[in-house]
Amino acid sequence: MNCANQTWVQNFVLVGFTPTQSLQTLVFLGVLSIYLLTLAGNLFIIILVQADSGLGTPMYFFISTLSFLEVWYISTTVPTLLCTVLHGPSPVSPTVCFTQLYIFHSLGLTECYLLGVMALDRYFAICRPLHYHSLMGGRVRVWLASASWVTGFSVALVPACLTASLPFCQMEIAHYFCDLAPLMRLSCVDTVWHTCVHGAVIGVATGCNFILILFLYGGILRAVLRLPAAASRAKAFSTCSSHMMVVALFYGSAFAVYVGPPRGRAEVSDKLIALIYALLTPFLNPIIYTLRNKEVKEAVKRVTHRLWAVLKGC
Template structure:
């Protein structure tokens, strides 16, 4: 009787990017610089919002929560990216691989829900200004911020646990971190049913969340167009533009990787586009939220002046 040789592998090998010659150290240094700047940028945003009372509003509170999530989100995958860029093929234990997969998707879905919460905050601020502070009290802010990772980490249990039960016949992951599609390509069995579950859990939930965000911004757009002056309309649009940009980057790149590419079987492209939402989006978020934001610039001036005053010696007072 013939038996199919299914191998429950104890480890995988991350293939990473095929870069040789002078480009290898340059790619490593580039990724390292972006990673360090991402950490510094998000830490500065958190510190600035905590240090300046002028930023003690629900909008900036949620921005600080987003920056906190981004610190962990980018740190889940970039270390393995740096290792593969420096050493080429990198072994990773199956346990570490599945944990990375789970944490990455849990943080990603947490961020997805948080973007929805931030859209709700903007909706209440613009469409319900008289009741805004009552509806978005400090207790409500804390509850929404606390519920975000609970929902994200709970939802990610389903795809991560299903992947962990698959038998794998191959070991080389054609990616720089453990993700769903590259791992399923290594399985010894048909993964069509798993694909359907992942579409329902990840695709449908995130699509519904995106639908809620678009619906809220549709209501915001209608309210803004009814404002009497062009200056007030411009101010309202400027407040929302940063969040809309982040939503477009996050959902756009994730949609391409998890919906478009699996349908056309574009192996290798997923890791390129994954750089957008796993590395570049956390890097750009602090820039997007601060570059054209007058309130943040004024807060930086106030905090800087306060630090300068504290550093002055008694002879300078």
């Protein structure tokens, strides 16, 4: 596929958010704090899973993989958000803009597939408990995680290349990062065909995965309701509740932006909803997976005790 750039403007300008002078510092510090806390929270999960053998299960392998992805996902857009908040509309070259577009959508699609893999993991754990560890062995989990990354970065080539091939007559992007809808609004030509292709590619890639997640959780629900003891049902549901919350948050906000024609939505609503899936979702994921998880709390205690013992020995 030819991704040659046919842009008629030398540089784009990210308009971003323009808070009043009195709120500028507050908004900047707020976004920066969320960004740093997100990095710290996700890196904490990655290190904890590696440091504690009690978290060496397939579920925590996928959670740490998701955390690794979230570190890059939020880092793709937040620097430009901070730049526009602090300095106002910021110029960005077409090369940088389309690179950001591609990486952002690649990571977003990869997250969709990882959430599907995590649903499959929960399905095997609850519906096939006797065969769970053989079905989700070390090679299988690495293969599933790798396939998610390869597929996400491959599928994202289509919308990124199609958008990069458009001629653009306007330069101001009404967003804080380079995304499909605000870029297509700047095109000099009719983008109906491009919109259909984007909808088909992204819709099929994410929609089929979402249907798979619903199907798997339907099987989980049937299996859980057959359990005789209420305590067993509660424990089974607790292992899935965190993942269901993340799925609802990610897919709900993403569908609100990417379903429907780009010219039919308000630009301000696109930016505000994008804050949910590009900033708040990566921030909330480590909170959702740790604060409500007894195994993580126990792992923190074990690692803390080991560190304390090492420090005392020194």
